Amino acid sequence: GQSLEQPSEVTAVEGAIVQINCTYQTSGFYGLSWYQQHDGGAPTFLSYNALDGLEETGRFSSFLSRSDSYGYLLLQELQMKDSASYFCAVHGNTGKLIFGQGTTLQVKP
């Protein structure tokens, strides 16, 4: 089967750095995606890692270790608008995405 684990909630202050971890079990693996979803909004694509290592896009970075079945999303210089839910999703050999439960990030002033 396929499963993903990520923390349910994370709290951090404005300007800080926060890391959201994701571990997965899957029968096939093409890559790991991250999505952001604000309350009442649609998920928005953030990043996709197919190979090991760090991908950086502005204040957000995503890391993948395929040997450890592990990835993380790193958010730097946190802003209040970063308060949202963050989902990791495995792109498996069936070609579809399997989403984690989501991590609710609360950024405090």
Place this chain on the structure above:
Amino acid sequence: ETGVTQTPRHLVMGMTNKKSLKCEQHLGHNAMYWYKQSAKKPLELMFVYSLEERVENNSVPSRFSPECPNSSHLFLHLHTLQPEDSALYLCASSQENRGEQYFGPGTRLTVT
């Protein structure tokens, strides 16, 4: 604006009604998806269409019936729904076999 539109944005229907949700993508993608998102639950994949053919039906009850007339349009036909079907229904599109999907704003469905 992601290039994926959904209508209606909100829908209230009785258990005996029949309604349809519509999704349209303007991104030139060749795969489209329906997801269900309930409170406190992850996104659940319902259906996948690739090149206008249904390639995935994730054990969804027959009261949900998808239709993909062309690569830009996707419908979800609803009939005799149950209150537990109340949820946010999201449409997404992508290039086939890519982990990057673009979501529409969703239809908030309430079944009374």
